[in-house]
Amino acid sequence: MKISTWMTAGLTVLVANSAAGAPVSTSPRPEGRPDGQVLASAAVRAPTTALRPVLRPADLDTDAPLRVAAKDPGLRSWIAGFRARAAAVGIEGQAFDASFAGVQYDPGVIARDRNQSEFSKQIWEYLDTAVSSSRVSNGKAALARHGAALNRIEARYGVEKEVVTAIWGLESAYGAARGSSPLIESLATLAYDGRRGAFFEEQLIAALKIVQAGDVAPRAMTGSWAGAMGHTQFMPTSYLSYAVDFTGDGRRDIWSDDPTDALASTAAYLAHFGWKKGQPWGVEVRLPSGFDLSQARRDLTRSPAAWAAEGVRDMAGRPVPNHGKASILLPAGSGGAAFMIFDNFSVIERYNKADAYVIGVGHLSDRLKGGSAIQAPWPRQYHAISSAQRREIQSRLRSKGFAVEKIDGIIGPNTTNAIRAFQQSAGLSADGYPSQELLKALGG
Numbered sequence: 496m497k498i499s500t501w502m503t504a505g506l507t508v509l510v511a512n513s514a515a516g517a518p519v520s521t522s523p524r525p526e527g528r529p530d531g532q533v534l535a536s537a538a539v540r541a542p543t544t545a546l547r548p549v550l551r552p553a554d555l556d557t558d559a560p561l562r563v564a565a566k567d568p569g570l571r572s573w574i575a576g577f578r579a580r581a582a583a584v585g586i587e588g589q590a591f592d593a594s595f596a597g598v599q600y601d602p603g604v605i606a607r608d609r610n611q612s613e614f615s616k617q618i619w620e621y622l623d624t625a626v627s628s629s630r631v632s633n634g635k636a637a638l639a640r641h642g643a644a645l646n647r648i649e650a651r652y653g654v655e656k657e658v659v660t661a662i663w664g665l666e667s668a669y670g671a672a673r674g675s676s677p678l679i680e681s682l683a684t685l686a687y688d689g690r691r692g693a694f695f696e697e698q699l700i701a702a703l704k705i706v707q708a709g710d711v712a713p714r715a716m717t718g719s720w721a722g723a724m725g726h727t728q729f730m731p732t733s734y735l736s737y738a739v740d741f742t743g744d745g746r747r748d749i750w751s752d753d754p755t756d757a758l759a760s761t762a763a764y765l766a767h768f769g770w771k772k773g774q775p776w777g778v779e780v781r782l783p784s785g786f787d788l789s790q791a792r793r794d795l796t797r798s799p800a801a802w803a804a805e806g807v808r809d810m811a812g813r814p815v816p817n818h819g820k821a822s823i824l825l826p827a828g829s830g831g832a833a834f835m836i837f838d839n840f841s842v843i844e845r846y847n848k849a850d851a852y853v854i855g856v857g858h859l860s861d862r863l864k865g866g867s868a869i870q871a872p873w874p875r876q877y878h879a880i881s882s883a884q885r886r887e888i889q890s891r892l893r894s895k896g897f898a899v900e901k902i903d904g905i906i907g908p909n910t911t912n913a914i915r916a917f918q919q920s921a922g923l924s925a926d927g928y929p930s931q932e933l934l935k936a937l938g939g
Contacts, residue, residue, distance in 0.1 A: 567600040573687045574598070577696070581703055590707040594679045601684045604676075604720050608689055615880075618826050618851045619873035625665055625855035631862045634660055637669040638863060644755045648741065652762035653772040659762050661859040662846060663754065666728040670754050673726060674719040678702055682722050682731075698722050701731035710746050717750065725749030726757035737764045768845045769838065774818045776843060776857035777836035779869055780807050788829055788925045789915055793908060796820040802835060810870050826850045828928025830874035877930050888929055891937040892917055 574595060581591055624630075638645065638660050645656035660669075667673045682702055685695040702722070706713050718724035722731065726749060729738060738747040741759030749757035782791075783806030790805075799821060803814035807823070815821070821835045834854070843853045858869060880888075882904040889910055893899040897913040906914075911927040918925040921936060 570600045570683070570687050574683065577683075577686070577699075580696075581700060584700060585707075586700070586703045587707060590703060594703055594706050594713040595683070596713070598677075598680045598683055600688070601680055604681050604684045605688055607720050608685065616851075617873075617875075617877060617879050618854070619831070619875060621851040622855055622858065622869070625851075626859045626862055626868075630664055630668075630859065633669055634664045634859065634863045637663070641754065641758070644741075645758065648755075648759045648762045651741075652759070652766040652770075654762040654765045654770050655772065655860065657860040657863040658765070658770075658776075658843075658856065659758050660863060661856045662761050663727055663758060664859060665852070665855055666723075667726050670726045670752070673717070673750070674723065674728075675717050676720045677714070678716045678718050678722060678724060678731075679706075679713060681718075681720050685721070695722065698731045701735050704735060705731060710748065711750055715750060726754040727761045729757075729760065733764070734760075737767060739763045764845070765842055768842050770842045771819070771837075771839055774837050774839050776839045776853065776860070777824065777834040778815050779810050779871065780815065780823070780833050780835045781810060781812070781871075782807060782823070782833050788825070788927075789919065791823040791825045791833070791926070792911070792915075793822050793824070796822045799835065807835065824850065825926050825928070826854060827873055827877070828926035828930065829924045830877075830926075832869050832871035832873065877932070880929060880931060880934070884931075884934055885929060888914070888934055888937060891934075895937070 578588075578591055582588065638656065642656075645659065648654070648659065649656045663669055679699070679702060682695050682699040686692050686699050689695055702716065705711060706716065716724065719728065723729065724731065724734065729749060734747070734749065738749060738760040739756065740747045741756050742748070742753070747756055747760065749760060780802075786806065797820065799815040799817050802821065802823070807815070809815050815835050818837050821837050824834045824836045824840075825831065826834070840853055840857070843856050846856070847853070862868070885904040885906055886902050889899045889902045889904070892910070892913045893902065895917065897916050898909070899913050900909050906929050910929070914929060914933065915925045915927040917923075917937065918927070918933075923936060
């Protein structure tokens, strides 16, 4: 997971696990809105604090020694200052001390944060794992095992059960890999000594609010080394804003072996951001010979009928049904698969902005419904480019007079448009795809 680019348009997806069913990324998860907005409708509203139990003495373990970073007095001092900041936003001393009992500096967390791979996986490598045969078969088994709950969740929130299950599969291998790191310790380490201290301190405050509300005991709050929690890997701020108590037991429990609250919380999250039941995330399409590749961009939307008039067809040669306005996406440039994508694509993006992740969720959900594999071949001869090489592409584009706003290694819409403009000027296929070949074409 490229934790440093979670909230960016060009977020990199790293595949760290095998195709046997492990999570395929450590980055994708919902993040709370900056304004802290909560679910507005009664159907997706989180339970009130009054419905949840208060911290119990057994949860607090107040007799436990407050063993804080004996080998790191700097963290001890930071925690003392943080305690005051936490109190200023309503964290009670009893909950704080119970949560921090035994907390120590974890150098392994910082090592993982600072030593992430510079290279991203190509989309086809990601999808090989995300939608492997084992992940599809395991997903169908999970659907059958939890079908009753998933059917109720779909009826409540209007999000197809296969979509919720696909997110579950990519985030935690259907609950098999939820993460076992102690969240308070990991977040405290990152807030104290990480590259994004303010972000992780915000997450730590949210985690303390969750403990204080009684949803989970401090020692049961576990997850990834970077703070994502439960079956579908919510960050603490997202949990506060969007998690729901679907089982009705007074707790929003996304950690236990029963995934019901976690799956319902994911559906509630997608529903809140405008999921349209019955609309596909996207449809694989064939582009006609001579198709103007500059039209394959997110800001150009047309009805499927209008695209059909341009010669765009589904893989069976038929016009795509009218599911609303759509754009054409070429996630691997002109040499790979093409998709007609709809509004639901953008809703999945709220979980993770990487095209690879959204396609992974969408395609896995299609496979869980019995759909076929992606038919077009991928340009597997292309090699991954590093963040330094992406910055070099941006720098060379700018030096040649093409409009690039930032030299940041993030290939967002602005850089993609600049790439297309250069490709058109050089008589190349204007697919907007950043590659080793593009870097060579840009020259020195």
